[in-house]
Amino acid sequence: MTRDEQPPPAEGDALVGARPRSELKKVCAELEALPPGETRQARLAQGFLAACRWALGVETTGPVTGGPLETDFAMPYLTAESDAAAVRLESLSPGSAAHDYVEGVHVALTWLCGQSEERP
Template identity: 40%
Template sequence: MYPLSATQVKTGVRDATEVERAFECLEAEAAGPGQQTQYARGALAGYLWALGRGEPAPITGRATDGAPAMEELIAETDAATAQMEDSTRRTVPRDYLHGVHDALAWVCGHTDDKPLAP
């Protein structure tokens, strides 16, 4: 587990510790043979970026200084949606996009469903 900054209380609408636990649970689930799917990789990348430990942003490649603000989280979620809907705009596999989207949508409070390993 990585130490959280004392100033980082929230990640999106979630407590940073809750996002950290979601990351750790998915990482453990996806550790088995055949479980490290593009979806799981995308969700893990989304969580790390939301926690301020993944540079650059997983879809747009935008640089952030530490944990992204809510507006940046939403913009990255929207970028994932746009690429999922338009295959000509895709820069990474669709399942990876879906994982990033689902993780960030949960972090932003758009859903109560956290990404799970297959």
């Protein structure tokens, strides 16, 4: 389903970036149910989950910068964290655990900001 095909958020379902809070909570529950692991896919999922938990306010510090999410209108913070993840990726070795985690964070934040439909 593309973004244009998605139903609008239910009344009272606040947006987190460009996504309904309920959708984000569902994604978090799916990722939390995955078995832990050290595979590339597991590390991507861990990064994606960390970014989503921060965006929901479950975690108080950004997964890359350590910065706070200080407002209900989170888009500027989400895009800043996404930009920081993109820059950080350039300094990490592809295939390393840190690279996979930060890539998961970046994928999550671009998804949250409505710049991508990609999810792990």
